Amino acid sequence: MDINTLFGLEGKVALVTGGATGIGRMAAEGLIRAGATVLLASRKGDACEAVAAELNALGASGKAIGFAGDVGSEDGVNALVASVKEHTETLDILTNNAGITWGAPMGDFPFKAWSKVMDVNVAGLFDLTQKLLPMLKASGSVDDPARVVNVGSVMGEREMGDGAYSYAASKAAVIHLTKILAKELAGEAITVNALAPGPFVSRMTAFATHDEGMRDKVGQDVPLKRVGRDEDIAGCVLFLCGRGGAYVTGAVVPVSGGINVMSGPNIFQQALR
Helix, strand or coil: CCHHHHHCCCCCEEEEECCCCHHHHHHHHHHHHCCCEEEEEECCHHHHHHHHHHHHCCCCCCEEEEEECCCCCHHHHHHHHHHHHHHCCCCCEEEECCCCCCCCCCCCCCCHHHHHHHHHHHHHHHHHHHHHHHHHHHHCCCCCCEEEEEECCHHHCCCCCCCCHHHHHHHHHHHHHHHHHHHHHHHHCEEEEEECCCCECCCCCHHHHCCHHHHHHHHCCCCCCCCECHHHHHHHHHHHHCHHHCCCCCCEECCCCCHHHCCCCCCCCCCCC
């Protein structure tokens, strides 16, 4: 058993949506360091090109290609699929990371915050996966399936709104959809798994993680007492996409520092004091 074989991705081609920032960038760097060619797509094509250049400068065995791609509409998904086909004839890994959020307190949460968030986080994820299935099917085999990794959230696992009601509901949908697709696509030699991250430093969480002091405060509310790091995401993605994860499908990996198992106090806590 060769450890490099378990986690290496030499010769593989991956697409990471929302790949210019946050968790998408963390996943992309891990894939590139493992030897994959990674297509980075987000609404801001110039940002993806800049990040691709940064990643290529690392001297890793893989490489990055950045371009614009928007999963917020059917036309956007169709254009992204066309761009993928322009850059590669094969696709081994699809990381559905693109997502948006909306925050407002109960009583002020707008109706329009539902369709916009669900279109990107759920409908776009599903439609892109569906339209890239022919490429994924062509690359997968019984011994080495094609891989789909969806990025959910611990907020989709636990009863946490925090003013982001449509986001939390959309991530619960991502997790359930992951399990449905895992069941339906296993016979096509495609695994479908999800990450359920907790707090990581990203543009989406910048309001609470923009400096070290804030990150320390957020970490105090996490059972493992810190926010997530780049390698926490990269390690999970490499497991799910490498040979070591070839027999895993329908899993939801809780990259949340233990938030996924937080609960209320022991019901006999006061009586036992």
